Amino acid sequence: MSYHFNKIEEKWQKYWAKNQTFKASNTSSKEKFYVLDMFPYPSGAGLHVGHPLGYIASDIYARYKRHKGFNVLHPQGYDSFGLPAEQYAIQTGQHPAVTTEENIKRYREQLDQIGFSFDWSREVRTSDPEYYKWTQWIFLQLFDSWYDNIKDKARPISELVEIFSAEGNRKINAACDEDTNIFSAEEWNDLSSEEKQEQLLKYRLTYLAETEVNWVPELGTVLANDEIVNGVSERGGYPVVRKKMTQWSMRISAYAERLRADLDKIDWSESLKESQRNWIGKSVGAMVEFPILTFPEGEGTLKPKYMTGGNNSKLLLEKAIANRANPTEAEKILWEELKSKSLGHKFRQQHLIDDFIVDFVCLSKKLVIEVDGGYHDNQQEKDFLRTQRLEESGFRVIRFSNEEVVNKTQKVLEKIKKELETVIVPPSGARGISVFTTRPDTIFGVTFMALAPEHELVSQITTPEQKAEVEAYVQASAKRSERERMADVKSITGVFTGAYAEHPFTKEPVPIWIGDYVLAGYGTGAVMAVPCGDQRDYDFAKHFDIPIKNIFQDVDISEEAFTGKDDAVITDSDFLTGLHYKEALPRSIEELEKIGQGKGKTNYRLRDAVFSRQRYWGEPFPIYYKNGQPHPIPEECLPLRLPEVEKYLPTEEGEPPLGRAEKWHWDEENKKVVSIKEGVKPPSGVWGIELNTMPGWAGSSWYFFRYMDVENQERFVSEEAQKYWENVDLYIGGSEHATGHLLYSRFWTKFLYDRGFVTVEEPFKKLINQGMILGQSAFVYRLEGENTFISKNLIGDKSVQPIHADVSLVNFSDELDIEEFKKWRPEFKDAVFVLDNNEVYSSDTPSFGGGRGEANSSPSGRPGGAFVVGREVEKMSKSKYNVVNPDEICKQYGADTLRMYEMFLGPLEQAKPWNTAGITGVHSFLKKLWKLYHTGPEGSFYVNDSPPSEGLGEALKSLHKTIKKVTEDIENFSFNTSVSTFMICVNELTAQKCNSKEILEPLAILIAPYAPHIAEELWEKLGHAESISTATYPVYDEKYLVESKKQYPVSFNGKMRFTMELPLDLSASQIEEAVMGDERTQKQLEGRTPKKVIIVPGKIVNIVG
């Protein structure tokens, strides 16, 4: 009986489905193990042989773990929201749900054919309302949370509200918008509920913000940074432009440090961790504040002065002077104290800042002290406004009442003193330029400042003389797309603003330039340029003839900047002179803090993630807008189902496709979606629902939790189920998700952990990236300008045009089936083909041709030569006609062969080319395996049931060697080598004519994870009623491998010359005696006496002569 793989595979696939063999239980006394694949997006193209590679590896591991007694969760599902289905819908009007359903069906058929041990009862689809209900729910939890930097975790927004109403936000250290103001409890409590919402939105972990986004006009949507590749969209390759839009964002930046630090806790490949680290981009340095100097017209002298706004400054100044002469009692007392410098800082009284006269100010510390009952208006809201404006200008404001000052003077002074000690670097405001630098130690090398063209200060500081030039430059660089800017890294452009900043230490003026080498999106969008220590600054300075100051000791910078740190000694830098980088760095920060113009700071490259997409086929946001403010749709109303639309394009007004949905308003009172006809004003209490949808990564950022408890109606996953399955033990998938899915999933998991919804901080304990399987494209060569094709070996130095030929038209010997090729490309039906023996084949040649790429095709039986194609390894893709379909392979060789061959190709993590020709080796191995169990008459099944271990020495050795190696291989994910091991084992057992059940039964289990169908069939024939997946994995026993002899390699000066069989129990000296006594040794030595003989018993003998 021969090996009918098709019949066997169909039989067992049905059996597994019917018996739910791989259904995992959430209540088991067994230890759990969770093996997960990255779920596929069901595209219309179906699977090619590259797709299942990771699935096969994880399936082998899952099956192995079941044999090892684990309760294994091995689910599969579909990431079924996405752009291609929507694009197809736009073109055809076909509802994305329909095409998605069709594609899923096809995927499922293809997956089923390969014999995976998935628990399909737990299937998830991200586009299923029962699933995205919980995606929306998680969104609402994010909306309902803020990030506390002190406790370093996300907390409910209600706790923030409590703090605000008790003590304002002064003491809060939270991840929030940059334009968040400081307010007191009174100020907070006086806000209207809408104003409160506005403030809270600045703290929520998902928030609305006007952001500069990557807009793709062709797709009519925005994309996240990780969806942009080389300045064009990852899908479709469309150009990307920058555009300001109000979008939902995820405050992932709050988690930057934890996402970075916790990489140390997980077992991922170093390269993947590295790309996440790079993406997060931590840099440690300092913020430095450079005050802006202006040069009042007509004045030649250098006179630093804070800019003042408004035309009434002269009037105000007079008023201030008048005020000074008429202090209140409290002011008088306080001024006496402040004037004396007992606090160590200089204060001014009745000082003009912008349009305000403040009571007292310490300019160097940027601290304003206000005393109630002064000459300014005393209304509370005006105070609030004043505070706000002053804070915008970088000042801190503290207030005291008259009574406090008069009666508790010491307490007031203490408070002022404390306030002076705290260092606050003001945000980049009208007063100065904040820069971030990793090298504050080089601050004395600053010779200019550079701002990004988009920097908000540009228009404010530019002098009239420079205005035209600056504006032209800003406009020109705004026009340049991201791609152009990237492509054009080399050319140096910039323009001088005419303005100067003041060096924090030397107090010298530093010219302020604009240059597009400074990125608006990183740091503060401004840099302190140190040409001697930074190559870009150096190039810029050289190009514009800006002086370069060298502050490095004994370093030549005439050719390029000195960017080294380790051997940098600072010179010519005041208090830093003579210090090494390591000492200079902390010292410089210390000094900056002392003068209140700098502060140590860690910066991250990771930006908040834009979460809105102007698409139809995605999760709707559970948000409606009431008076312009976003409000959550109540949890109990979820899911908020995607409405029907007529067209999937944006509306004429440029609104997302959901703008076309008639039924897309929220009735607040009745808590339901209601229909409002276009152009009709909604009645009161009915509000518009968010028109954007969520991005593709929303649903995939938490699906691994849903598998644990897929039917749960009450929660996204029950506490018990999550506690039992914890997180994914083994995750296998492509490395292309390094900075997208894998980062977002970690972010959401940490968030869910913070809020107590799950018990784990990381989603994936171990992660393996499978390498890409590449295609072997086939090329035919057409003579330039002629309709003649020539066989590859005739090319020589002829000029030819290579044309892709479909790989299915080529046989294993790289010969093309010419007739089929002509059918496939009718435009070549009259072409002439010159074969490798120079014979000419044209349409009137009697019928012949190469094979059809089938294993049993024959190149003979036809006249003359063959037409040979060229081969090249390329990415497998439809457009290159090099796609190999797994269905075909399954049909022709079987799923077990496909599974083993994919593993046999090479190391899992490595990219490797697919070559169908090689599959015969694995296929004939399975045939040999089958034969091993079918040694009865006419190939019938036969195993010998004789008493254990009788005369099985060699067979037991083969078996246990295999157990040992294969077990190690699976644990190390070295699946390719275990296939070799099986081949060796079967070859040995065949040679031994082994047909003992004692050997063949465990062998079937060993092979079951790799080739489950044939293993099940053999298992059944061996007399078992239950699936082989319930069988216990064989245990390796050392005793069968104990050897008594060893073929010792005998080396001379490290080169192996011959081997010698010696008993293993010999001592080193006995071995030496035996080796020296051998005539081959004497021959090698040619009479010399060896200087030294190295003996490693059980390993080698090396004779040094």
Place this chain on the structure above:
RNA sequence: GCUCGAGUGGCGGAAUUGGUAGACGCGCCGGAUUCAAAAUCCGGUAUUUUCGGAUGUGCGGGUUCGAUUCCCGCCUCGAGUACCA
């Protein structure tokens, strides 16, 4: 540019607490079987050679009795990232 990874027969690849380089498979060559082919089975297959041997894991050095494996310096290829201050 930076970061990570990799260079071994005609091809995919194997071997690293340093110890017989090229396992296993493909391909190729020869043989058996066959009218013939497919399938199957057996043998061979790194290079070179004066048949003793010599050489050989990208290149050049080093450590060692011994290096594909460890160290230093290069070269090439692949992946990721990119004016990150």
